[in-house]
Amino acid sequence: MHNADSYDEHVVGFEINRGKTSKYDAILKNKITGQFKRTPFGMKRFQQFEDNLRHYSHLDNTDEKRRKNWLSRHRQNIDYKFTSTWFARHYLWITMLLFLNKTIIWGIPYDGCNSTSTSIECNPLV
DSSP states (O other): OOOGGGOSEEEEEEEEOOSSSEEEEEEEEETTTOOEEEEEEEETTSOBSOOTTOTTGGGBOOOHHHHHHHHHHHTTTTTSTTSHHHHHHHHHSSOHHHHHHHHHHHTOOOOOOOTTOOSOOOOOOO
16 A cells, blocks of 8 residues: 555646546646646546546446446555546545545535536546
8 A cells, every 4th residue: 555645746637538548637746846647547438336527427327236346356456546546436436425525524625527628627636
């Protein structure tokens, strides 16, 4: 398991991925160099448990068995912070209730996403 304090990057937002395969890009900024990096996550051709960024919510499938199977398949990579799997777990495979609880309890703002734009629109929840 990685120590979150050892990361030189932090999430500054999300964009809708313009490519053919991924749903979103997480935008990371290096705290030292100021350089930006994109981490794509979510496959466009597959459903997710619940899209908390809301652009692909029409592909939500709240089947708990499917969610458990996804978590089981990805458990070896799930704790590596800021990887595609980590973002998918935190933004596509948890319920909105858990998502909002993190927002309310931890005091992290969430403004949602405008589904018609590809600019950085979502406040990160990390």
